[in-house]
Amino acid sequence: MxxxxxxxxxxxxxxxxxxxxxxxxxxxxxxxDFQSNMVSSFKHLRDEKSFTDVTLACDGQTCKAHKMVLSACSPYFKSLLEENPSKHPIIILKDVAYSHLQAILEFMYAGEVNVSQDQLPAFLKTADRLKVKGLAEAPGAIKREG
Known part of the structure; x- marks a missing residue:
């Protein structure tokens, strides 16, 4: 060899x-271990704010993210970003709680997130409005552990 x-x-x-x-x-x-390496790499890029190319704003606060990740995880964001090409757009999300946005981004980048029981219905409603894959498809199919 x-x-x-x-x-x-x-x-x-x-x-x-x-x-x-x-x-x-x-x-x-x-x-x-390609998948786990990609998840780890995307999470690291987000944590370091490396190569971010979109800013999401809600509740008077902002989060930086990557167009590719948003587009891969949400047809809502994909369509919005395709229809409005810009080098570094700022997307203002009306009626979205900042804590929900943070949790949605965590889900998009890591494939999992913890949400408290009292926040779950509103969180899933936000995820559904933003058409987040893996959250919007079957909000009734909540796995209960206990």
Whole structure:
């Protein structure tokens, strides 16, 4: 095995070789912890405010975020950002509690969030208005632990 292949094995952890008729051998490289690394990287970029390109405002406060994350997690934001191209837009969210916005961004970047029981109905209503994937689809399907 070449040095390159051995080096790649360390980074990607899974390499499969296959040969199609009459072609050179091909290598399939897979980064096994890709999803967890991306979640961690996006969260880090948000925490550091690195490369943020949109500002969300509500309740007189602001949060910085990434258009790509907002667009991937919400058709509402995707449509809004596509229809109003700007280098660094400021989106003012009417009737959105700042605590809900923070929780929604946490959900978008990490895929999970904790919300208190008394805030849950209003939070889900806000998430539904903003069409947040994973929250807007089935608000009635709340997993209860206890």
């Amino acid at each position: 070449s040095d390159l292949t051995a080096q790649s094995r360390k980074s990607y952890r899974e390499i499969s070789a296959f040969t199609m008729a009459g072609e050179q051998q091909q290598f399939f490289l897979k980064w096994n």
